[in-house]
Amino acid sequence: MITRDSIVQAHERIKPYIHRTPVMTSQSIDDRVGGKVFLKCENFQNVGAFKARGAMNAVLSLREDERANGVATHSSGNHAQALARAAKVLGIPSYIVMPRNAPEIKRNGVIGYGGIITMCEPTLQSRETTLAEVVKNTNATEIHPFNNYDVMTGQATAAKELFEEVSDLDIVIAPVGGGGLLSGTAMAAKFFSPATKVFAGEPEGADDAYRSMKSGQRETSQANSIADGLLTSLGDKTFPIIQTSVADVITVSDAEIVDAMKLLWERVKIIVEPSGAVPLAAILKQREKFMGKKIGVILSGGNVDLQKALALISE
């Protein structure tokens, strides 16, 4: 489980290998929101996303004998690069199962960190059976992208740093996909800033967290949004934490995500990927909940294909 001590220890463990990312403010954003917004810039993190934290903590938490056999995962996104980099830092192998249709830029990112890629069909079943085979052949340890306590604890360190830098936040808001970042953020708030309410932003087209919170059990959803980092559903380890510690999940449309992304690019002058713009989109959509408040926002990542972004912004 995740405790105050486990987050503190994870933070000490990963500190030499991650950036302490800056917290930025913007008068333009504050004016639009009607509150004071603090942007925790995980788009500046190693591999361009908070995922570096969880992957690093998970790999560093392995026993020596486990480490030797390396680590494995299936991912077409930021976790793949984060795990390959964490393995490279420690000089151990990483085995990444990727669907054949994964963008070349993502494949090259993994290869750049020395990751060993096994291609599979673009279905969850093919991903899982291929990963099982890789693990069987290599004895590598599987590191799940979010449904793993070491990963979740690593992700908690982003909000911990934010709370260290900005006191008395009324609200902290993170995006939710599988729930690794959100559950980590909720645990960090519980232990380091208990008066801070935890909110989440979620794409309307992948709103399983919103519906799970309503029904009280894990729901599935379609997975249809430009926020490609948030298409997965909650895990059995992330959902219970989110259910008990998150005050509200706000869903946003793709158009609202693009508007928020554009605002961050144009006014704050930083590159944030669609998934990373989801919390700001949620704030702007339900402004009445945030007006006059001091709000921390986890900008989760900045890995975006610039050509695709152009198409989105030009629409």
Place this chain on the structure above:
Amino acid sequence: MITRDSIVQAHERIKPYIHRTPVMTSQSIDDRVGGKVFLKCENFQNVGAFKARGAMNAVLSLREDERANGVATHSSGNHAQALARAAKVLGIPSYIVMPRNAPEIKRNGVIGYGGIITMCEPTLQSRETTLAEVVKNTNATEIHPFNNYDVMTGQATAAKELFEEVSDLDIVIAPVGGGGLLSGTAMAAKFFSPATKVFAGEPEGADDAYRSMKSGQRETSQANSIADGLLTSLGDKTFPIIQTSVADVITVSDAEIVDAMKLLWERVKIIVEPSGAVPLAAILKQREKFMGKKIGVILSGGNVDLQKALALISE
């Protein structure tokens, strides 16, 4: 003239009204350069560019009776917004002469800061006669965008902050257009980091500084580059400082500027305008001069039409 004291005083004067912008580093950039690069992020400055410093210092340096009549300039770029904002902060009027073909986004920026716009034809002559008329009618004080010691001294504070944060820089490099930022940077180096060599990056299509350094007198040039902030020629106040204090001017093509801009967007995750990417383009072009060195780079601004920039990057 510009002295150590005048820069220190300018910095104290403008501090309440400007951001102390962060200095960022990037492993990707260091790897590409083969040196250690420190990015002074003036793209995060108020109005999105270092111009806020010079305009603020110039307006704050006016006598009370001068202030009352307001300030005036002709500009279609960042200086217009910077001056309008500086005037707004002090509650005085600003009169901005803009060519009819200035982009709407720039006009709206000036209007947003309460600037009073007078349109003119898009020629230097029309700009100057229109400005003279505005000044005659209003008794406002003209604040030139670069050929003004208060403006130059204000621009010097960006490099001063960089030297305070990073000691022992071998080189500092800034872009050069009219030379306000470059002369300020050179003066800051002289007084606060005398062992640091000062370099400049300049677009090939507006290479008057490069040719002026060669001939020893102020040259004019064509004004043809995507780096729209660097199309003006050196002034009679900026050139003598640059001539005596700048070690080297490196010219770069538009394609090289786009490559450097893309690198900053994709790897550092920050929005930098073409003009702001010119120094990095210069470093990458003549890498042999920078390898193994500790290099400060003034990223001058981030005001760019996203659609235009993305179209450039996607080519």
